[in-house]
Amino acid sequence: MSTLKITDLHVSVETEQGTTQILRGVDLIINSGETHAIMGPNGSGKSTLAYTIAGHPKYKVESGSITLDGADVLAMTVDERARAGLFLAMQYPVEIPGVTVTNFLRTAKTAIDGEAPAIRNWIKDVRVAMESLRMDKTFAERNVNEGFSGGEKKRHEILQLELLKPRFAVLDETDSGLDVDALKIVSEGVNRAKESTGLGVLLITHYTRILRYIQPDFVHVFVNGRIAEEGGPELADRLENEGYDRFLELAV
């Protein structure tokens, strides 16, 4: 049982116009096995929260804390966070020319585990995970994200989630740009990871449709850099019907 705890988190970003405050006091506790949906309009700071947890250098933590079972996540480098068990499925994964998916996955697995995986089991694990995500075998020999379609990029992110077995995963708009079939396949992958490893999930999304396939335990509505309302899955249904207007008016 692990706990990812975010306390009174304030985050800013440097832009050409100067420093912009984005997160204005976020509190959140996620336990193993729980799925928390973070929903909110564009520009509310959802992605900033995701990247801050992962440690992207662009985002500056002004105050507050993030801890993983009491350990100070903010004091860790990006790779240390990943090795501690945090995973970010990115909205726009970058291309890495000349680095094959096979090589990348093995290198990442070795880094996370601290030792190279046993070769025979590893090859099997990769094959099974790829088949479950309906990924063609040739995918393994392609360069990371190079020439991937939007759907392929998202599947590749979930492939990593299944193979690297983190304790907590932040899914940053993993549903965006996916058609119905791809959304189901990707959601199944997340659900498999939850079942097999007790993964805690922070599901960031603009729309409610992914919540039909990945059942959230908690829903948090994010507005203007903080959580405006919290509830159970029924809150998502309400957002589906009413949209975010009610919250935007409150924020003004």
Next chain:
Amino acid sequence: MSLASPDTATTTTPTTTTEQHGIKAHSNGAGRVAPVQTRSARFKSTHPEDFEAVNGRELDWKHSPVAKLTAFTGGDLDGSRFPYSATESAGVSFSWIPVTDPRVGSVGIPEDRASANAWSAATEVLLVSIGAEDVSEVTITRDALGSAPRAAHIIIEAAPFSKSTVIIRNTGAAQLVENVEILAGESANLSVISVQQWNADAVHLGSHFARIGRDANLKHALVSLGGDVIRINPSAHLAEAGGSVELLGLYFADAGQHIEQQVYVFHDAPQTKSRVTYKGALQGKGARTVWIGDVLIGSKGIGTDSYEQNRNLVLSEGTRADSIPNLEIETGDIAGAGHASATGRFDDEQLFYLQARGINEEEARKLVVRGFLNEIVQQLHVPALEADIHAALDSELENVHIASLR
């Protein structure tokens, strides 16, 4: 890869005419207009005295550290047989032939003074002769050239219908200027790979001249890693119909290192194809690379298919990469002609992505640079060499200092 041009890099827009250095030094200053002259009409001679003394302002020398090169552009050179060893392969023979042999000069004639100096100094020419019926691979190793200025001349002659790979591996000390003539006979399939892993104080100037026969295919690669100054200029003459050439380059310049390549492809017959791909990385103060890519599609080059590109990855401050594509077209009836040039910094988003998967920064850097250069390594199709090049690149990358990049 980020394609933003840092201040330290220069790129020029390609032009359809090239400047010409001729035998007289000319000024690039205002008020003087360089004569319009096609690339193929550049002055050639085997006699160094036909060229004026090199002063560093000439078109083809202006990017080079000429002060370090006076021994080659003007001095006396040891032109005796140079020491080498070679692996054996059926159908490949080695012999020293006199400079009066008709094959000498049948492919190319020097276009600069250092090349002409080497030409006139060499007393004999090493002939690598590849027979028709065998598939062969030979490695020529030069590891004892010494530190006195030396001239060399090699002819690689691939018989019609032969299929072969010739690898020249260069290590140790060297003060070398050489001419290499490459003759790919009708329908021959020839690979020539020259790997420069010289000592840190070595100088290597070279001119490679290739003639590609009817339906022949030449793959030519320069892998330049070690040495103080490396300046090798490959040219390919697609002289007969159906010929194709692939010119590859991979270079890694460290602090103070100068690596230059002036590439020239002449489409001089119908239905010929060329692909030029040079990729390099630069790291450390004073690391300097130069790539010039001239492509001339002559009036006989109907149906030409040509593409050239150069990409540079800048790993630290204080480096300079020059990248200058020139395309000259004398017939409109071609299949395609394109070029690309980009010099970019390390992409921090790539680093973030890899680090977010638990890979530490140093390892992530190595992955990205290896990946970037891997496109060339993969195309060499020599597994043993691939492993060696990866190991050499990794040791170059051991020196990356993260702090200098921020």
